[in-house]
Amino acid sequence: MSKRPGAYKGEKLEWPHKIVSLLKANDICSISFIPDSVIGRILKVAEKDPYFHFTTLAREEEGIGIITGEYFADRYGVLMMQSAGLGNCVNALASLAIPYQIPFLILISQRGELGEFNACHVAMGKALRSILEALGVQHYTVNREDELETILNGAIKTAYTSEQPVAVILSTALVGWKDEK
Amino acid sequence: MINRLEATRYLVEQLSDEPIIASCGNPKFDLFTAAESRKANFYMWNSMGMASSIGLGLAMARPDKKVIVLDGDGAILMNLNSLTTAASKAPANLVHIIWDNAQYQITGGQPTHTAGKADIEAIARGAGFKKALTVNTFAAFKEALSQILSQPGPWILVAKTDSSKALGRPPKSPVYIKNQFMEALRGA
Numbered sequence: 001m002s003k004r005p006g007a008y009k010g011e012k013l014e015w016p017h018k019i020v021s022l023l024k025a026n027d028i029c030s031i032s033f034i035p036d037s038v039i040g041r042i043l044k045v046a047e048k049d050p051y052f053h054f055t056t057l058a059r060e061e062e063g064i065g066i067i068t069g070e071y072f073a074d075r076y077g078v079l080m081m082q083s084a085g086l087g088n089c090v091n092a093l094a095s096l097a098i099p100y101q102i103p104f105l106i107l108i109s110q111r112g113e114l115g116e117f118n119a120c121h122v123a124m125g126k127a128l129r130s131i132l133e134a135l136g137v138q139h140y141t142v143n144r145e146d147e148l149e150t151i152l153n154g155a156i157k158t159a160y161t162s163e164q165p166v167a168v169i170l171s172t173a174l175v176g177w178k179d180e181k
Numbered sequence: 182m183i184n185r186l187e188a189t190r191y192l193v194e195q196l197s198d199e200p201i202i203a204s205c206g207n208p209k210f211d212l213f214t215a216a217e218s219r220k221a222n223f224y225m226w227n228s229m230g231m232a233s234s235i236g237l238g239l240a241m242a243r244p245d246k247k248v249i250v251l252d253g254d255g256a257i258l259m260n261l262n263s264l265t266t267a268a269s270k271a272p273a274n275l276v277h278i279i280w281d282n283a284q285y286q287i288t289g290g291q292p293t294h295t296a297g298k299a300d301i302e303a304i305a306r307g308a309g310f311k312k313a314l315t316v317n318t319f320a321a322f323k324e325a326l327s328q329i330l331s332q333p334g335p336w337i338l339v340a341k342t343d344s345s346k347a348l349g350r351p352p353k354s355p356v357y358i359k360n361q362f363m364e365a366l367r368g369a
Contacts, residue, residue, distance in 0.1 A: 030242075053241065055270060058262035065234025065263070066241075069202070072223070072363055073242035095227030096235075099355040 015145050015174060016041045019107070022152045023078060024051055028105060030070050030077035031055070032063035038109035038175045039080045060085035064092035064165075068102045078105040083112060083128045083169070084121065093135055093165060101163035105156055106137075108169045115177030132167055139167035142174050182343040183319050185280050189215040189251070191323060192278070195330055200239060200366055201249045204232035206287045207347040208251040208280055214349030220365035224351040224358050230260030233267060233277060240272040240335075243366070247274045247330065254281040254295045261304060264337075268309030273333035282342045290344065305337040313337035 019042050023031075031046060032055040033039055046052045053075075057063050060081045067077035079089075086108065096102065111118075112125015132139045138158060140151045151168055159166040185207065193201075193216040200221045203209035209224040216222060225232060236250035257264070257279050267275060283296035295301060305313040312334055316322045322340050329336045352358055 055237075055241070055266065058265050059260075061231070062234045062260065062263050062266055065228070065231035065260075066238035066266075068231075069235040069238025069240070069248075070242040072200070072235075072239050072359075072366055074367070075242040077238075092228050092231055096225070096231055099226070100359045101356055102359075 013041065015148060016045045018145070018148050019152065020045045020049070022149060023105075024049070026076075026153065026156045028076045028078050028156070029053060030067070030075055031080060032057055032066050032077055033080040034060050034063075034082070034085055035080075036082040036109050036111075037178075038170060039082070039107075041175075042080065042107075060088040061092045064089055064097050064102075067104045068096060068100070071102050071104065076104065078107055080107045080109075082109045084124050086128055086131060087124055090131065090135070093137065097165050098135065098137075102165065103159040103163045104165050105152075105159060106165055106167040108167055109175065110141075110169050110171050114172045116172075117178055117180045128169070137165055137167055138162075139169060141169040141171050143171045144174060148174075182317065183322050183340050184345055185282070185340075185342040186211045186214060186345065186347065187319060188280075188322050188340060188342070191319075192249070192326060193219065195326060196247075196249070198365065198368075199247045199249055200243070200362070201251060202232050202236045202239065203251045204253050204256045205229050206253055206256070208232075208253055209351055210347035210349040212251060212349070213351035214347070217349070220361050222351075223362045226353065226355060230256050230263070232256060233260055233263040236275060236277060237263065237267045237270060237272070240275040241270060244272065244274055246366075247276055248272075250275070250277045252277060252279045254279060254283060254293050254301065255285045257301060258293055258295070258299070261308075264305050264308035264310065267335060268305070271309075271335055273335065275335035276329055276338070277336065278338045278340060280342045281339050282344045284344060286344045301339045302337065305339075310335060310337050313339070315339040315341065317341045
């Protein structure tokens with residue numbers, strides 16, 4: 001369903017349900033996260049399903065280590081965080097996940113682009129894709145709900161084929177933004 | 182003071198095929214010297230601080246196995262928040278050993294904050310660990326280990342070590358290290 005950006009409260013949202021069912025369909029049962037309002041809406045749906053294991057992180061970087069340890073035991077994970085969190089993850093990606101070839105999905109809630117009210121999110125939001133590219137991490141952006149299935153399924157498959165982390169960025173065009181000025 | 186290599190050798194003798202995550206720097210060098218042919222060793226070549234997080238992930242996903250983390254004081258000081266996460270998840274099979282020689286030994290012995298006021302056992306307790314010990318002698322290390330390996334955790338063991346040189350050098354291919362480790366885990 002389409003919705004008006006900035007007015008997501010109270011609206012019935014389909015994308016959190018779609019994301020959760022696509023994770024499950026791809027055998028991703030472990031969710032390591034730092035919440036924001038977007039990730040929170042995904043968690044709210046996932047929490048109803050005992051299939052998922054949840055780890056609240058204190059800092060996003062921990063998630064790279066935790067997902068690596070789970071992968072050693074053939075458990076597949078997703079790291080969910082806001083774009084700001086990528087800055088806290090860089091060395092763990094560069095020196096653990098990438099060289100040891102640990103495949104997983106990084107699901108990033110975008111800040112600092114369409115509809116941002118907080119100037120302190122803009123520089124990291126603008127740098128997000130450049131940082132991923134500098135590391136050689138493939139990334140795909142979801143702007144519309146009808147793209148979600150193709151992009152999530154495709155990104156997860158490529159992560160496992162390449163044995164590398166792959167990022168999917170949820171744009172505010174999809175998830176909306178706060179009315180705050 | 183405890184000799185890290187001697188303590189690592191003793192630890193490995195007490196284990197069978199339990200996975201060991203060895204932090205970058207001297208913990209992994211001494212693990213390789215102590216148990217070169219052991220397959221269930223994971224050697225970290227960088228990502229300083231991540232040993233505790235890798236160990237937590239593995240412990241949660243393999244509750245049937247004790248998971249041993251060999252960390253250093255400098256490395257855990259870089260990821261102290263991971264102690265709060267591990268204490269909250271509290272997998273009973275997690276054994277986190279920190280070799281604490283109060284210095285960044287590998288870069289020339291610059292003091293870490295444990296040379297001053299920081300107390301890792303106290304930090305771990307504050308993070309929520311109920312079972313945390315500090316040992317200063319090899320005899321105390323052996324006694325602590327016998328308790329740790331026979332009782333549910335999660336455990337933190339801070340072992341005050343000297344700064345003997347660690348001469349072992351494990352394989353340098355990350356993918357080789359990963360594959361060998363995962364094969365050992367699948368067979369176990």
